[in-house]
Amino acid sequence: MFKVLVSDPISDLGIQQLVDAEDVTVDRVTGLSEAELIAIIPQYDALLVRSQTKVTPAIMKAGERLKVIGRAGVGVDNIDLEAATQSGIIVINAPDGNTITTCEHAFAMMMALARHIPQAYAKTISGQWDRKFLGVELRNKKLGVLGMGRIGSEVAKRAKAFGMDILGYDPFLTEERAEKMGVQLATVDYIVRHADFITVHTPLTPETKHMIASPQFEVMKKGMRIINCARGGIIDEKALIEAIDQGIVAGAAFDVFEQEPPQPDHPFLNHPNIIVTPHLGASTVEAQENVAIDVSEQVLHILRDEPFKNAVNMPPVAAGVMSKLQPYFGLGEKIGSIAAQINQAAIKGIQIDYAGDLSEVDTQPLTRYILKGVLARHFGSDVNIVNSMHLAKTRDVHVAVSSAPARKGFMNLITITLQTSSGDTLIAGTLLNGYGERIVQINKFPVDIAPEGHLIVISHTDKPGIIGNVGTLLGRNDVNIASMQVGRQVVGGEAIMVLTVDKAVPEYVLEELTQLPELKTAQEITLA
Ligand SMILES: NC(=O)c1ccc[n+]([C@@H]2O[C@H](COP(=O)([O-])OP(=O)(O)OC[C@H]3O[C@@H](n4cnc5c(N)ncnc54)[C@H](O)[C@@H]3O)[C@@H](O)[C@H]2O)c1
Numbered sequence: 001m002f003k004v005l006v007s008d009p010i011s012d013l014g015i016q017q018l019v020d021a022e023d024v025t026v027d028r029v030t031g032l033s034e035a036e037l038i039a040i041i042p043q044y045d046a047l048l049v050r051s052q053t054k055v056t057p058a059i060m061k062a063g064e065r066l067k068v069i070g071r072a073g074v075g076v077d078n079i080d081l082e083a084a085t086q087s088g089i090i091v092i093n094a095p096d097g098n099t100i101t102t103c104e105h106a107f108a109m110m111m112a113l114a115r116h117i118p119q120a121y122a123k124t125i126s127g128q129w130d131r132k133f134l135g136v137e138l139r140n141k142k143l144g145v146l147g148m149g150r151i152g153s154e155v156a157k158r159a160k161a162f163g164m165d166i167l168g169y170d171p172f173l174t175e176e177r178a179e180k181m182g183v184q185l186a187t188v189d190y191i192v193r194h195a196d197f198i199t200v201h202t203p204l205t206p207e208t209k210h211m212i213a214s215p216q217f218e219v220m221k222k223g224m225r226i227i228n229c230a231r232g233g234i235i236d237e238k239a240l241i242e243a244i245d246q247g248i249v250a251g252a253a254f255d256v257f258e259q260e261p262p263q264p265d266h267p268f269l270n271h272p273n274i275i276v277t278p279h280l281g282a283s284t285v286e287a288q289e290n291v292a293i294d295v296s297e298q299v300l301h302i303l304r305d306e307p308f309k310n311a312v313n314m315p316p317v318a319a320g321v322m323s324k325l326q327p328y329f330g331l332g333e334k335i336g337s338i339a340a341q342i343n344q345a346a347i348k349g350i351q352i353d354y355a356g357d358l359s360e361v362d363t364q365p366l367t368r369y370i371l372k373g374v375l376a377r378h379f380g381s382d383v384n385i386v387n388s389m390h391l392a393k394t395r396d397v398h399v400a401v402s403s404a405p406a407r408k409g410f411m412n413l414i415t416i417t418l419q420t421s422s423g424d425t426l427i428a429g430t431l432l433n434g435y436g437e438r439i440v441q442i443n444k445f446p447v448d449i450a451p452e453g454h455l456i457v458i459s460h461t462d463k464p465g466i467i468g469n470v471g472t473l474l475g476r477n478d479v480n481i482a483s484m485q486v487g488r489q490v491v492g493g494e495a496i497m498v499l500t501v502d503k504a505v506p507e508y509v510l511e512e513l514t515q516l517p518e519l520k521t522a523q524e525i526t527l528a
């Protein structure tokens with residue numbers, strides 16, 4: 001049974017599929033301090049949060065069973081991604097579910113700003129009939145959109161319907177896409193000099209932090225207005241107050257703050273030219289259901305070891321590619337594990353070659369499984385597909401991947417060469433249609449082995465009587481042989497024998513095997 005903790009207010013309807021799942025129990029406990037969360041997190045397999053819960057390295061360290069953290073929303077700045085990756089915890093978000101809602105909020109803020117609606121409302125309900133609030137039209141005004149991703153693009157679309165001229169900047173915005181959207185592609189400098197309204201829709205990164213600060217305010221068009229419904233800190237709050245005081249900026253609308261919630265004496269609160277909301281961008285019934293449904297679905301997939309999407313700390317993979325690759329995950333992990341069990345010396349590098357059908361897809365998720373298989377001998381359950389690449393890198397294990405369409409006699413082939421301080425070990429495997437996983441090569445020897453359970457890999461000289469001797473010794477020690485394979489390159493030369501046996505082989509039996517004439521090494525390989 002999987003245990004899921006929901007530690008922020010998340011839509012009931014959205015998490016219903018988790019509640020209904022027979023293999024899941026869901027606990028909802030909100031408003032926990034870090035210490036309280038640390039105390040209860042060890043029992044949970046998944047944590048679902050919005051933006052209130054700060055998921056710190058200490059919480060992740062305490063979450064011994066934690067496999068996934070689901071963020072019901074876009075921004076994951078409340079989750080320490082580096083620590084999650086190191087701990088092998090998958091972080092997923094719901095990037096699409098609140099796009100329209102947040103875009104509409106930004107637009108509502110722009111209109112409220114243009115027409116002083118919050119200020120006029122406050123006056124009116126206090127009994128004053130004050131008709132001096134003079135607004136501006138949006139029509140024919142220049143709107144600068146910084147960050148033309150999901151939300152920024154939707155804002156631009158709506159602004160066009162209002163007759164605004166859109167100036168857009170995004171490092172990924174091409175001239176063609178801008179033209180298609182009816183947006184003038186512009187630099188940040190051009191936008192700050194010419195826009196009547198600016199709205200920011202980027203993530204907060206070292207590059208975007210204070211991307212609008214004193215130098216930008218100094219050159220702005222006098223009387224411009226600015227909106228931030230993305231992340232606190234993209235616009236320098238202190239510099240904005242100065243720009244308003246200097247008469248450069250006529251008004252600002254903020255949904256997000258450098259520190260949330262802001263201190264009661266924050267200069268934005270009660271400022272006549274600034275309107276604020278308490279991070280409500282994503283707060284609609286629809287968006288909250290959407291993001292909770294999306295994230296719950298992915299959490300279920302992850303808990304059940306099924307393909308998933310929207311992992312924030314893993315590169316994205318298209319759903320179609322993921323379902324093509326999934327049948328190979330077990331094989332890849334086993335190939336890695338066999339190589340690391342046969343060659344136990346210090347690993348320097350891993351060469352992975354994909355051939356045949358596998359050369360047509362993005363194999364990076366499969367590479368993660370192979371690395372997991374290799375590294376599990378050293379890291380045990382601490383390695384998983386989230387951190388396997390990271391762990392390889394931190395241990396200076398060079399990973400090289402190649403792929404080629406040539407089939408090499410198989411429709412698909414995974415070959416790994418483990419490069420260690422005592423030499424290389426090569427293992428190749430394939431997925432045979434109708435027959436499942438097969439190991440087809442160990443070093444220079446062709447073999448045909450179903451990789452499961454307990455294997456004994458024996459290297460010996462190709463001489464008559466060896467197979468009989470091995471069988472007799474194992475029989476005498478009550479080790480039942482399920483299958484046997486021998487491989488050699490030349491008659492009488494070096495040879496390999498791989499046996500599948502029904503149970504674990506005691507160490508002394510392996511030792512006795514190596515005492516047999518012409519037998520060099522005997523190793524047990526255990527596969528899950
Ligand atoms: N207020 C809220 O409640 C709320 C709700 C949802 C999203 N958000 C925030 O809104 C922002 C946008 O969300 P989204 O879903 O559109 O994200 P997105 O990833 O679709 O778009 C962000 C865009 O910013 C661009 N970008 C990155 N660095 C840039 C730079 N230096 N200059 C210009 N553009 C840059 C990216 O290329 C990307 O296209 C995020 O910060 C998100 O956390 C806030």
Ligand SMILES: O=C(O)CC[C@@H](O)C(=O)O
Binds near residue numbers: 075
């Ligand atoms: O959960 C929230 O309301 C915050 C939403 C928003 O900031 C996001 O990044 O998705």
